[in-house]
Amino acid sequence: xxxxxxxxxxxxxxxxxxxxxxxxxxxxxxxxxxxxxxxxxxxxxxxxxxxxxxxxxxxxxxxxxxxxxxxxxxxxxxxxxxxxxxxxxxxxxxxxxxxxxxxxxxxxxxxxxxxxxxxxxxxxxxxxxxxxxxxxxxxxxxxxxxxxxxxxxxxxxxx
Amino acid sequence: xxxxxxxxxxxxxxxxxxxxxxxxxxxxxxxxxxxxxxxxxxxxxxxxxxxxxxxxxxxxxxxxxxxxxxxxxxxxxxxxxxxxxxxxxxxxxxxxxxxxxxxxxxxxxxxxxxxxxxxxxxxxxxxxxxxxxxxxxxxxxxxxxxxxxxxxxxxxxxxxxxxxxxxxxxxxxxxxxxxxxxxxxxxxxxxxxxxxxxxxxxxxxxxxxxxxxxxxxxxxxxxxxxxxxxxxxxxxxxxxxxxxxxxxxxxxxxxxxxxxxxxxxxxxxxxxxxxxxxxxxxxxxxxxxxxxxxxxxxxxxxxxxxxxxxxxxxxxxxxxxxxxxxxxxxxxxxxxxxxxxxxxxxxxxxxxxxxxxxxxxxxxxxxxxxxxxxxxxxxxxxxxxxxxx
Amino acid sequence: xxxxxxxxxxxxxxxxxxxxxxxxxxxxxxxxxxxxxxxxxxxxxxxxxxxxxxxxxxxxxxxxxxxxxxxxxxxxxxxxxxxxxxxxxxxxxxxxxxxxxxxxxxxxxxxxxxxxxxxxxxxxxxxxxxxxxxxxxxxxxxxxxxxxxxxxxxxxxxxxxxxxxxxxxxxxxxxxxxxxxxxxxxxxxxxxxx
Numbered sequence: 001x002x003x004x005x006x007x008x009x010x011x012x013x014x015x016x017x018x019x020x021x022x023x024x025x026x027x028x029x030x031x032x033x034x035x036x037x038x039x040x041x042x043x044x045x046x047x048x049x050x051x052x053x054x055x056x057x058x059x060x061x062x063x064x065x066x067x068x069x070x071x072x073x074x075x076x077x078x079x080x081x082x083x084x085x086x087x088x089x090x091x092x093x094x095x096x097x098x099x100x101x102x103x104x105x106x107x108x109x110x111x112x113x114x115x116x117x118x119x120x121x122x123x124x125x126x127x128x129x130x131x132x133x134x135x136x137x138x139x140x141x142x143x144x145x146x147x148x149x150x151x152x153x154x155x156x157x158x159x
Numbered sequence: 160x161x162x163x164x165x166x167x168x169x170x171x172x173x174x175x176x177x178x179x180x181x182x183x184x185x186x187x188x189x190x191x192x193x194x195x196x197x198x199x200x201x202x203x204x205x206x207x208x209x210x211x212x213x214x215x216x217x218x219x220x221x222x223x224x225x226x227x228x229x230x231x232x233x234x235x236x237x238x239x240x241x242x243x244x245x246x247x248x249x250x251x252x253x254x255x256x257x258x259x260x261x262x263x264x265x266x267x268x269x270x271x272x273x274x275x276x277x278x279x280x281x282x283x284x285x286x287x288x289x290x291x292x293x294x295x296x297x298x299x300x301x302x303x304x305x306x307x308x309x310x311x312x313x314x315x316x317x318x319x320x321x322x323x324x325x326x327x328x329x330x331x332x333x334x335x336x337x338x339x340x341x342x343x344x345x346x347x348x349x350x351x352x353x354x355x356x357x358x359x360x361x362x363x364x365x366x367x368x369x370x371x372x373x374x375x376x377x378x379x380x381x382x383x384x385x386x387x388x389x390x391x392x393x394x395x396x397x398x399x400x401x402x403x404x405x406x407x408x409x410x411x412x413x414x415x416x417x418x419x420x421x422x423x424x425x426x427x428x429x430x431x432x433x434x435x436x437x438x439x440x441x442x443x444x445x446x447x448x449x450x451x452x453x454x455x456x457x458x459x460x461x462x463x464x465x466x467x468x469x470x471x472x473x474x475x476x477x478x479x480x481x482x483x484x485x486x487x488x489x490x491x492x493x494x495x496x497x498x499x500x501x502x503x504x505x506x507x508x509x510x511x512x513x514x515x516x517x518x519x520x521x522x523x524x525x526x527x528x529x530x531x532x533x534x535x536x537x538x539x540x541x542x543x544x545x546x547x548x
Numbered sequence: 549x550x551x552x553x554x555x556x557x558x559x560x561x562x563x564x565x566x567x568x569x570x571x572x573x574x575x576x577x578x579x580x581x582x583x584x585x586x587x588x589x590x591x592x593x594x595x596x597x598x599x600x601x602x603x604x605x606x607x608x609x610x611x612x613x614x615x616x617x618x619x620x621x622x623x624x625x626x627x628x629x630x631x632x633x634x635x636x637x638x639x640x641x642x643x644x645x646x647x648x649x650x651x652x653x654x655x656x657x658x659x660x661x662x663x664x665x666x667x668x669x670x671x672x673x674x675x676x677x678x679x680x681x682x683x684x685x686x687x688x689x690x691x692x693x694x695x696x697x698x699x700x701x702x703x704x705x706x707x708x709x710x711x712x713x714x715x716x717x718x719x720x721x722x723x724x725x726x727x728x729x730x731x732x733x734x735x736x737x738x739x740x741x742x
Contacts, residue, residue, distance in 0.1 A: 024281060
C-alpha cells in the first residue's frame, strides 16, 4: 500500500487540539514609568523631546529614534488635547458580537508632539470628521491606575 | 562553497546587564546595547546603513513580529532592517546575517542587535517552549524543556562513560569566570559538591547545571574593510561563518554527538582556512545553556576528541589560563541566558579577547583567533563564527 | 548604495571618546520580586485566549488510527532502506515519497531516559515522570520516539536507576480498546520487559 494514497473518508482524518497556557506581565520600562506617574498624578501626557532633531515623542521613549540621543532626562508634559488624524466607526466588538451602539475609534494626534494616542471619541458617526479638535476625559484621580485606560474617552472641543 | 573576497570586521560591541527581570522594556534594553556598541566604534546612528535584529520566540513577549516592534530601539528607524531568528542559535546567527549584508557588497556598516526579555512570560517562560514539541505526538505526553536536555545529557554520559561530577565542573568553571564579568547575573564561587547537592530537576540535570531565565541585550557593529581601517587600528575580522540544521525528528538521531555543530564548524573552518582547529583556535565561547552542552559542543566543534572533552576539562585545558580557554566570559551558566542576547554576548567576548580589552577576564598569550558558537531549535541547529585579527 | 557618500563614517580624530571594554557599570535596572509584589513598578497584565486545532496530515493520521487498533506503524524508504517511525509521507534523506507502510512490534529498547521532578512551570512533582526515547523494534538503528516509562513503582533517583537503564528492553502498555481514541496517549507508557 503506497503512502501516496490520500485519505478519502473523513473518519480517517485526524486532528489534535490544545491551548497555549501562558500569560504575560509587562513592565512599562523607564519611559513607561514616567508616563504612568504623570498621567496618574497630574492628568497630563509625558513626552520626550530631542532638541537636536526638534521632535517630541509620544508615546515617550528614552532615545531619539532618529539620532539615538539619550532622552531619559529630556521630558515635556502636554495636555490631553489634539485633533483626529483618522477614525473608523465600529459596529461590532472584537469578538464579533454586535455592539450596543456604533463606536467612533480614532487615532488622535496630540498637540505639540509627533505622536498620538488611540482612543474612543464620544461623538456621533454623522458628526465626526478628520481634523476635529478633541480633548481627553480622565477617570477621577482616585480611580487612575497609571494606564492608558485612565483616559476614559475623548470628546469634541466646543469652540 | 565559493571564496568570499570582501572582508568584514567587527568594530564595536555593547552589552547591558543580564538580570532576572529588568525594569526596561525590550526596546530600551536594545537601545542601551546598540548605543554602547556605536559609541565603542566611534560611530553615530546616521553612519549605519542597515540593521539586524535578533530575538527569540515571539511567545516570550506575546508580541507578534517582535523584530519589527524592537526596531526603533535597535537603531532600525527608516533603515533596511531584518530579523534573524533560529531559536537558541539566533545570537551567533545574527552576526552571520550581518556578515553577508556587508560581504555581499550591499552595505559598508551594519548594526547587529540581539535582545531577549523572558521575564514577561508567566508563570514561567518555559510555557513559550512547549510549542517546540510536536503538537500531536509529543505535547500530549506533557513534556517540558528540561526533558530534551536531560535526555541528551543522559545519552551523552552513557555513550562515553562521563560522570556527573565532570559535568558539574562546567558550572563551577563558568560561574567562577563570570565573577569577573560586570554584566553577570549568576556568578558564584562553588564546588562540584555544591552543584551536585542542588536539587535534581530532571535527572541527570541538577538545578545548578541549568542557565537562568534572563533579560538583556547585546550589540555589535560590522564594517567593510575600507571603513574598518579608517575608524579603528584594531579591527577584528569575521574569518569564517557556518551553520547547519539537523532533522526535527530528534528521536531519530544520535543524541550523543551534535553532528550538525560539526558540519557548521567545518564550513566555518574551511572559509577561515583552518586545518587544525585545536592548534589554530586560541579562545572559544561554545554555547552552554546547560553544563553538559559546553562539552558536547567542544566535541562537535572538533576542539576536543569525541567523548574526551570532560577529561580535558578535569585536566584544566579549558580554564582561563589553560591551553584552550573556553567560556572565559562565564558563559550562559555564569553571565546569564537572555537567549539571542546570550549568543551575541559570546561574540562580544571573543571581540574583546582578541583586542586585549577583556579586562580581568583577559586570557593570556595574546590570542589571534577565536570562535563563538550557539545552538538551538529542537536540538538541531549549530551556528558558528570564527573571528581573527 | 546611493547613500554611501553622505553616510560614510567620520574620521577617527573626530571621535570624542572611544570606549573600551564593558563599562564598569553596565546599563540595566534589575527588579526584585518584592518590587513587583509591593506594586513599586507599573505593570500591565495580559492573558491571551488562544486555542489550536492541528490537522494530523496524511502519515500521522494513519499512525494515530494504528494506535487506536493497538498497532505501531512505521514507513519504509526503498531508496535508503530505512524503516522509520513516527511515519512521514516523504523520506527527508532521499527527498522522495516513502514506499510502504510497515507494522512494527510494540517492543523496543531505551535509547536514553530522564527522571523529571518538575512540571513545565517549575512546580514540584511528587511522583517523577520518566521520559525516554524508545527505539522501536524493526526500525533502523537509533530510530525512536519520545514516550514515558512506567510501572517502575519507585520515586527516588537511585531506586529508579536500579530498575531503569539505557539499553533496557521495554514494551508498550496500552489503554483498553474501548478507551483508545487515536492518540499517542493510547499507549499509557512503556514498561520493562525483564
